[in-house]
Amino acid sequence: MASEVTEPVGRRNVATISRQSLHGEIVTRLRDMIIEGDLQPGERIYENQLGEELGVSRTPLREALKFLASEGLVELVPSRGAVVKRFSAKDVEDMLIVLRSMEMLAGRIACVAASDEAIGQIRLLHDAMVKHYEAGERLEYYKLNQQIHTGIVALANNAPLAEVHGLLQSRVKRIRFIGHEGAERWAGAVAEHERIIAALEARDAETLARELDTHLANGWERVKSVV
Amino acid sequence: MASEVTEPVGRRNVATISRQSLHGEIVTRLRDMIIEGDLQPGERIYENQLGEELGVSRTPLREALKFLASEGLVELVPSRGAVVKRFSAKDVEDMLIVLRSMEMLAGRIACVAASDEAIGQIRLLHDAMVKHYEAGERLEYYKLNQQIHTGIVALANNAPLAEVHGLLQSRVKRIRFIGHEGAERWAGAVAEHERIIAALEARDAETLARELDTHLANGWERVKSVV
DNA sequence: TGCAAGCATTTTGTATACAGTATAAAAAAT
DNA sequence: ATTTTTTATACTGTATACAAAATGCTTGCA
Numbered sequence: 001m002a003s004e005v006t007e008p009v010g011r012r013n014v015a016t017i018s019r020q021s022l023h024g025e026i027v028t029r030l031r032d033m034i035i036e037g038d039l040q041p042g043e044r045i046y047e048n049q050l051g052e053e054l055g056v057s058r059t060p061l062r063e064a065l066k067f068l069a070s071e072g073l074v075e076l077v078p079s080r081g082a083v084v085k086r087f088s089a090k091d092v093e094d095m096l097i098v099l100r101s102m103e104m105l106a107g108r109i110a111c112v113a114a115s116d117e118a119i120g121q122i123r124l125l126h127d128a129m130v131k132h133y134e135a136g137e138r139l140e141y142y143k144l145n146q147q148i149h150t151g152i153v154a155l156a157n158n159a160p161l162a163e164v165h166g167l168l169q170s171r172v173k174r175i176r177f178i179g180h181e182g183a184e185r186w187a188g189a190v191a192e193h194e195r196i197i198a199a200l201e202a203r204d205a206e207t208l209a210r211e212l213d214t215h216l217a218n219g220w221e222r223v224k225s226v227v
Numbered sequence: 228m229a230s231e232v233t234e235p236v237g238r239r240n241v242a243t244i245s246r247q248s249l250h251g252e253i254v255t256r257l258r259d260m261i262i263e264g265d266l267q268p269g270e271r272i273y274e275n276q277l278g279e280e281l282g283v284s285r286t287p288l289r290e291a292l293k294f295l296a297s298e299g300l301v302e303l304v305p306s307r308g309a310v311v312k313r314f315s316a317k318d319v320e321d322m323l324i325v326l327r328s329m330e331m332l333a334g335r336i337a338c339v340a341a342s343d344e345a346i347g348q349i350r351l352l353h354d355a356m357v358k359h360y361e362a363g364e365r366l367e368y369y370k371l372n373q374q375i376h377t378g379i380v381a382l383a384n385n386a387p388l389a390e391v392h393g394l395l396q397s398r399v400k401r402i403r404f405i406g407h408e409g410a411e412r413w414a415g416a417v418a419e420h421e422r423i424i425a426a427l428e429a430r431d432a433e434t435l436a437r438e439l440d441t442h443l444a445n446g447w448e449r450v451k452s453v454v
Numbered sequence: 455t456g457c458a459a460g461c462a463t464t465t466t467g468t469a470t471a472c473a474g475t476a477t478a479a480a481a482a483a484t
Numbered sequence: 485a486t487t488t489t490t491t492a493t494a495c496t497g498t499a500t501a502c503a504a505a506a507t508g509c510t511t512g513c514a
Contacts, residue, residue, distance in 0.1 A: 021303075021305045022468080023293070046494090046495075046496095047495080047496070048494090048496095056468085056469095057468060057469045057470075058469085058470090059286070059467085059468055059469065059470090060467075060469095062290060062496090063289060063290055063293045064293070066290045066291070066293045066294045066297075067293045067297045068297075069294065070294045070295075070298050072390070078248050078497095079474090079475060079495090080475095080476075081495075081497095091386065094385040097332075097385060097388070098329070098385065098387050098391065101329070105324075158325065159318065159321060160321050160322045160325050160398075161324070163299070164391045168387060168391070171387075248497085249498080250497085273465075273466095275464090275465075283498085283499095284498060284500075285466090285500090286497085286498055287497075287498065306467080306505060307466075307506075308465075
């Protein structure tokens with residue numbers, strides 16, 4: 001993750017220069033496959049089969065699996081290869097606790113350190129997200145939702161913070177997506193987001209932290225039924 | 228035939244009796260080499276040379292390097308292999324900010340969730356640490372210092388938190404060790420630790436958080452001259 | 455002397471081959 | 485029929501081989 005060239009989520013991957021290493025290509029691909037559920041939790045990964053499917057030999061595939069193992073998306077069982085990691089309810093709750101703490105930290109820093117332009121960008125994302133919400137476009141809404149959270153963390157201008165946040169976020173991505181169903185929950189989340197953005201624009205660190213706190217605590221409530 | 232790897236002597240973890248996989252062995256070994264400075268920041272890693280040095284072929288070595296790249300200890304440059312990652316002063320400061328936040332979070336949780344026995348264990352570590360301090364045994368002192376911080380995080384019983392904490396801690400390990408020189412700084416750190424343990428024993432979450440806050444902020448002051 | 459082009463060497467990236475191990479199925483024994 | 489042992493097979497772990505890319509050096513020329 002750290003030294004991986006991560007491309008912005010939601011961009012066309014065709015547009016990126018084809019110069020990315022095969023290793024990186026496979027890592028990105030597998031990560032998406034896990035997040036999107038093509039590879040299900042608990043599923044064993046057969047290197048030959050998957051390699052053939054992706055059109056690569058076992059060597060770079062294995063290297064990619066080691067990389068993802070360090071990210072925590074797969075588990076390496078000695079002499080039995082890689083298994084897609086399955087997270088317990090407590091795991092997810094714990095991750096959300098940490099994510100919450102990290103976003104609160106980022107928010108506080110952002111209130112004093114971020115530029116007006118950067119905050120303005122978040123507002124734009126939020127407005128676009130609301131449009132997708134009103135249009136009932138759940139996938140697009142969700143992607144922007146993620147981008148907003150990532151964006152707030154990015155405002156803190158703290159690379160390690162952004163990195164570990166991204167690490168945990170990728171793990172709960174799928175579960176969160178599934179959990180965001182239900183109209184009234186959805187509406188609640190949007191309202192919370194509005195308050196978050198407002199606090200950010202006002203650079204009111206304590207209010208922002210409080211809003212993020214409740215938003216992410218509610219996030220767990222929204223999600224916990226599906227884990 | 229599986230290569231006859233000469234066992235790394237000295238720091239064998241007795242708890243893990245079963246022989247680790249070669250992959251895990253190499254990862255551990257390389258991580259230690261980086262933390263201990265055998266592989267210096269910015270240094271390029273030549274796979275053939277290092278592999279021969281460790282008595283393994285390139286394949287598992289490369290897999291280990293990918294793993295460490297994901298941990299952020301090495302950087303993968305396309306077509307030019309792995310380089311030991313060099314951290315800027317801002318990187319280190321940022322990491323300590325995140326570590327501080329995570330330890331504060333852990334401390335708050337620990338005050339309500341940890342058992343008396345577990346807290347007692349931390350006290351024992353602290354007392355032992357003080358003994359090493361008084362004896363001037365810097366390395367031993369430092370190791371226990373680390374263990375205490377890790378231990379406090381462990382009290383929170385939150386695996387993802389412990390994981391990301393450990394991830395960042397391993398990155399600043401070497402720098403911190405170097406930075407802990409100087410008698411008066413050392414004394415200050417010990418005094419802060421004493422207050423931390425006291426707050427923990429009293430299960431006074433706010434005091435504990437405040438003490439951890441200042442302790443780790445001071446930690447940066449102690450360290451920033453050497454980065 | 456300075457510079458550039460081409461060749462040689464080194465190093466990484468990927469594929470394949472081989473050995474060891476676990477799993478499953480079949481055969482044998484009770 | 486059930487349990488145990490044997491055997492076959494599939495898969496992972498590691499090493500080696502080969503291809504592509506980068507680096508460095510030599511040589512030729514102005």
